[in-house]
Amino acid sequence: MALIKDILRTMDYGPSPEGSEHVRVWLKEHEGGFGHFINGAFTKPGDLFDVFNPATGERIARATQGSPADIDAAVASARKAQAKWAALSGFERSKNLYALARHVQKRERFLSVLETIDNGKPIRESRDIDIPLVARHFYHHAGWASLIDSEFPGTKPVGVCGQIIPWNFPLLMLAWKIAPALAGGNTVVLKPAEYTPLTALAFAAMCVEARLPAGVVNIVTGDGATGAALVAHGGVDKIAFTGSTEVGRAIRKATAGTGKKLSVELGGKSPFVVFEDADLDSAVEGAVDAIWFNQGQVCCAGSRLLVAEGVAEALYAKLRARMANLRVGDPLDKSTDVGAIVAPAQLERIQRLIGEGEKEGLEFWRADDLLPDRGCFYPPTLVTGVEPASVLAREEIFGPVLVATTFRTPDEAVALANNTRYGLAASVWTENISRALEAAARIKAGVVWINSTNMFDAASGFGGYRESGFGREGGREGLTEYRIADEPKRKPNSAKPAPLSASPGLVPAGEIEHGYLDRTAKLYIGGKQARPDSGYSYAVVDPAGREVGLAGLGNRKDVRNAVEAAAKASSWGAATAHNRAQVLYYVAENLSARADEFARRLSAMTGASARAAEAEVEASVRRAFFYAGFADKFDGAVHATRSRFVTLAMNEPWGVMGVVCPNEAPLLAFVSLVMPAIAMGNCVVAIPSANHPLSATDFYSVLDTSDVPAGVVNIVTGEANALAKTLAEHDGVDALWYLGDAAGAAQVEALSAGNLKATWASGSALDWPKAEGREFLRRATQVKNIWTPYGE
């Protein structure tokens, strides 16, 4: 036995294992295998797969591989339960969620131990972070359940939600999915990850104890094939997914054109930025939480350390000293800092990526600590001298590996931080508040933590920019994913676009110069009129087939030029909202001054009566005024999260938006879509009504005379679906609105999977005279949550 004086000399921790007997008993009771949880009861175990404890390699349970028939049964159960669940009062739903929160709390120890045995994460984390946050999530959403009618007027539940979650925070991800869905009046079919199904199954048992109505929560276990069957199921109204970007892309494609609502939270390669004036000791503790929390198997892990050159060596030295004190080992030991990697396949992936880094000759540092001789472990690792192009700086490692790069100026720090296709989170360390906030504003990420990292709370939204996904989980912004407009079913857009290439008026541009000069509209790119790349224009005809003018036949190249021009105009997003409002007011005023001319053009093009055309122009003027008025009023929020934190939820523009207008209401639809987008600070590439483009092309001069900066609005005329295709495929487009036909909407959703741009694609007709309001502004923005600590 160690003598006290030896212990005091080395200060080594003795073993301090958490008791796991109660969990082992429970696992023993289910030795025969777990079934699914469908319609309030467990099914008989079916085709079983093994579940392992990654820290020991021992098999701890067997669960059923969900078949398409199981998914069918679960979806049917959720469907049957949904109407009744939605018809309960908010108060009743709230009581149910409250009961779930209480049951989680009562079983915190059981759930923490089970999570640790199943996933390999240190008990300290499951006990102090995961499970308390699960309870917090159900409490928070118990509140929303009773507030939903008053706080989300004009909306209704989406219906049956298919939810697919990963293995890194098994029960927490379940809570993030199920709590808001239920609060919003939806029912769910949830598929946990195949490595870690056990806490979901324990939760299912708690649903019975808490007397949740049967069918409201259904849990089907299985691997990716089970997930794919859930995604493909025709009875599901919404898919919510958290996992890899690769699978997120596959799900985006699989749901394209199905009308399913979709939110995806995907991978990351989040920057951890340490400025010269940072408190280095705090930054070191932050780095421990950023990358060695949960063995670095965290989608928002601060895995890229960007450090000011002047303090880099000092920081590395402190980091190495701290790493030497991290205890890697038995996750059930209360003094363990770093537990097991979830599965051998993940360990191999980490080793493979590190192998690639080694080939690049990078510098690796690991504490020379012995790893346990069994189980799946990887030591905390620091890699320095990493170039931005290195595979380790680009690929998500999903392991305890921190890769470090230095910078010289704050601008370079921001550029490096944004030099990734992801945008989930960022952490910024400096004692200078204005530098911190400036970096937070400029870094493209859904969450930014100032002098802190990996802070989560149910009241704050969480989710990505760019290829880290779209949609938020948590807080008010998360709930919007689980509600849809309560309105009668809309008709499909009626006007069929004419096949422009077959149009009799297809005229080489050269001839146009001679014959039709004054009637030929060009494209509008970067604040200038531009000839179409094709050199062709097409005839715009009235309903009687008479030619009323010519419009440029835009193609891929024109769209690309327009996207480039829009990207160059990005300072528009940084202009004050007041400035943007002013410009929108000029637009409205100048349109109003030319109302007669616009009305005549509309009549000539569409055959509308003079009165109807005047009404459309009048409505367009009002709409422009409306969004001018709203430009500086679509406020963010301060979320009530953790003590001593101000959590700012900021509505930020997407950046470059594609806007594809329907054939109908050629002026009003154009104004109704473009104005909210630019009011929020986006730069737009607009494709106007293909059959009636001349109202939009007349609009150039309104834009010119209204001080709209060059590139903020670009207009490319031509075949809407062909141009929409280029926009959907373009990685420089951050969000895309498409209001055309059903086939075009499906195309846009499928092709946008490339950079996972957010889409609003619909083949349904909007009621244009009424189509205005906050919903358009919400769709024109993404929420960034900035966590700012205070206090010494």
Ligand code: ADP
């Ligand atoms: P990770 O790389 O973190 O394991 P995955 O994206 O592979 O992430 O897995 C996350 C979740 O998605 C798991 O529940 C997994 O079973 C599920 N999944 C994997 N492939 C598919 C698929 N093609 N369709 C639907 N779900 C899938």
